[in-house]
Amino acid sequence: MSDQTADRARAIGTAGLSDALDKLGLPGAVPGIVPFDPRFSICGRAFTGQYEPVDALGGTVGDYIDDVEPGQIVVLSNDGRLDCTVWGDILTAVAKARGIGGTVIEGVCRDVADSLAIGYPVFARGRSMQTGKDRVRLAHTGRPVRLGSVLVHPGDVIRGDADGIVVLAAARADDVLDVAEGIERAEDSIRTAVAGGQRLDEARAQMGYHSLQTKAGAR
Template sequence: MSEPAELTEAELLERFAALPVANVGDAMERLNVVDSGIQSVWPAAGIRMAGRAVPVTVAGGDNLGIHETIDSLQPGDVLAVNGQGATHRALIGELIAGRAMARGCVGFVLDACVRDAVDLQQMRFPVFARGTTPAGPYRNGPFQSGEAAAVGTVVVHPGDLVLGDDDGVAVVPWARAAEVLAKAEAKHAAETKQRAEIGF
């Protein structure tokens, strides 16, 4: 197996995607784990997400910045949205998710609410948010796109790795990706050995 420092971005993401987010969080001294109020909007179903961050900051309840950013997404991107923690409006639904999927986006993380949860599950599109509401958003601005954004108490920089599973979301700073991967894989191997010794 190649050493993490020698891996391409695609190989890093593939190996991170195979790890529990909990092990990745442990490898970062349990820091850079997104607020537990931000969870998958699907019922727990083996959801996995690993991609590079495209941060956006929007006004509470307003999704103009998301609309303006969608068409610049690249394959492997994760849209990470600081929605001010507002829960009175849904910032995205299945139509925006469909546009993002068509661009190769692999998931959304929003410090806000969303809607169309059943459609998102049927699309198998990973979305992590504070909850759901049928109330639609405004589209007036202002917003910031492509700059560092705080999402669930974690600062997300462009190009950071964003990982999600049924437990929640963690953010790996790009500069630490190889180091964190090595520690997380070691942690996962140790836990796998412990499980075998316990007998499950």
């Protein structure tokens, strides 16, 4: 099924989307979650999962992967824990085979070499060998989770590239994209002018470069 909003987001880098979010005064940029390979690029709708510490009642790290649709981005919150992982080689292999678009973790991942070997994109706060089994359990899927300070709802647009992760709330995604596309056009005009011999400061001034991202009414 076509998703024109995600297609539009895919054509713009996270830097441009972040500038548009600033312009509109919206959250969405997620510092510190980065790809294991800077060539990884993802864009799709969020499938969310939340982890919590295991207790005497036990529980598992979850077998949700068969419920994720092709093209969706798996967004997992382990509340930023660095001492145990919630993603590894088996999930990587299944996700790749199912055509899942990528994985974003508020926490860490293991079996990184497998992700790199088959080109499955994982974005995380780091890497560790220590399993999440007997340390955390899957609390729920399909509910809002946090990536840093950004709340991610199921169906939000997730865009990731070498610079990191941006979240576009589904209800405002098209508004953000309208602004981001305008910023892209302005920056392209600057590049064209400079390539034609114009001074950079003059080209930037003509296109209002230094305020392209400034929130309306804020100076």
